Amino acid sequence: MRLRQKVLFLAITPLILALCAIALAVWHQSELLAQQQRSTIQQAYLSSKEAELKHYVTLAQHSIAHLYDAGRDDPAAREEAKRILSSLSYGDDGYFFVYDMQGNSLMHPRQPELVGRNLYDLRDEQGQPTIQKLLQRAREGGGLQRYMWIKPSTHKPVAKLGYVVPLPRWGWMLGTGIYLDDVEQALAKVDVQQSGNIHNTMLWIALIAIAAAVVVASSGVALNISELRVADAKLKVLAQRVVESQEEERARLSRDLHDGISQWLVSIKLQIEAGMIRLSSGQPGQTEAAQAVFEHAADQLSNVMGEVRRISHNLRPAILDDLGLAAALKHLGQEYTHSSGTPVQFEASGATDGLSDVANTVLFRLAQEALTNIGRHAAAGRIEITLHGEADGVTLCIRDDGKGFDAEGIALHPQRGIGLRNMMERMDAIGGRFSIESGSTGTVLTAFAANDS
Known part of the structure; x- marks a missing residue:
């Protein structure tokens, strides 16, 4: 192998290896951040759905409170309550259902064929006892329960988040639920967007690697080596000095950037995202909490600027x-x-x-x-x-x-x-x-x- 070829090989190979290592590190960190962002968005979606369900059930209870709280237990009062509940709806697939504590369907406005049937032993595609779990949640005083159910608009089984409460004097379980396919669709869009961003980042790194390799190769070809021994000696001295100085300063900068600035910037990014999520939730008290998060992020930015000044001073003391x-x-x-x-x-x-x-x-x-x-x-x-x-x-x-x-x-x-x-x-x-x-x-x-x- 000629000297020129050695120079090209020794210059391009470490460069490609370094860029590959950088690409791998960037890809790994991007995947971690994407997972964290997806988890945060999913949690925010589900929290809003849970609050929405509780609100709906509360409204339904208020709509029949004049019958239930009056102490009436006659068939006419129960029929009137079922009529009122069946007329309540929200969205395209939002409705209320009523079961007795033995699993008999008493009211189901979107699937009237189920009324009068005992669904206590009904199981979903995964073999889970749907109605039994809802009744168990009602016996515990009410709460949230996730299960699979046929969505009326699509006639396909979809994950559903239900909220049930007991009406013990009538022996009823009143509930409603929100289908979660829109949440999955939103998360799928986030996944697609994140995958696209990661792909674009990898593409840019590849283009930079190709451009750098071309520049190095062109520079190597442009070298005019007249004497082999002189050139070899000069290259050895130059390589030794460059490697020593670069590795020393890279090691110091790597420690400073990784231990200080990098960790602070990641912390600031996560705090800003958390503040944005709190602002978008619209819940009482979240604005003040978001403001506190942003103030803390601003303080950390001041620390980052101080760290940058310190690093720049340490690079070469005047x-x-x-x-x-x-x-x-x-x-x-x-x-x-x-x-x-x-x-x-x-x-x-x-x-x-x-x-x-x-x-x-x-x-x-x-x-x-x-x-x-x-x-x-x-x-x-x-x-x-x-x-x-x-x-x-x-x-x-x-x-x-x-x-x-x-x-x-x-x-x-x-x-x-x-x-x-x-x-x-x-x-x-x-x-x-x-x-x-x-x-x-x-x-x-x-x-x-x-x-x-």
Whole structure:
């Protein structure tokens, strides 16, 4: 394989793999969010249906209250009550039904052929005893019950949500129900829309991958390599620098974005959706609850903006370029003292301005990582940072009086010690030396970087 082909292969393959990983992560998160949104919408629909059913049954009870509450129990009063209830309806398939407690159908305006029949043993397509469950709910004092029933307008079995109440003095069960096929249709539309959005997102990622691969391939073809050895050496150096810098900054940005901004944004999105659902419910008290949700989301947005400012500052501290490493480390210690309350003493000696820009950045990042680890794990009461310049290089020493840790064990652990390994890799990249000693009295970190010759 020629050098040009190697370059193309090494450039395109990681890019495609990274985009595939991103596509998989986006698809997985989209599926999770789609399921959560569907569940939320379904719950909102059913809650509105339940409230609607209770309201209908209450109205039906009021319509015969002048007969039932008067204490009448004669056949004429019962027939009049059945006549009133049979005349009540709502929507295309909304009606009321009456059964006695033995399962005999006494009134059914949409299916009069059932009147006079005993349906106690009636079972649906799944073998569930429909009337028995409704009667059991009525004996318990009334409530909601889901079951299958023939929808009058379509003559097909459909899931139905019923609400029944007992009329104990007459030995009746009064109820009504709402067919749930419209809920399923609405949820099906949501599913189709979500699937379309996910498909479009995957299509865009695929187009971006193709475009990126074409750009990389075109750039590779445009390379004019005159000498194999020189080009190979340059590519190795360039690849090493690019990979090192990219991986270091990607790892830091990934942690910052995932641990902070990403989680906050997901939380804000869910809160806004919850507030919108509460506003659309129209129930008393939901407006105030939605306002509280939106206010909390606004507070979290302020936190997100602060986190963005912090990340942008950490990407490249201006003081490091303007005033040098010593001033930048002193400022870093002052910021840490202000934010954590732990005093940081800084001392610089000798000539510390002979390092290259890369070495200055590495030592500064090393100090940042060390202070972060001390704040998270050491519980230190005092921190000392010393920077000493000599003829051959600069030594950075960070000492704390914290509780210490097993440095060797954590460095070898596959899932821990990421910050410690990052420090070692940074120093290896510039040809420096790194050591750390830790015990019950504290931890001492030492790093040496050679001057730029």
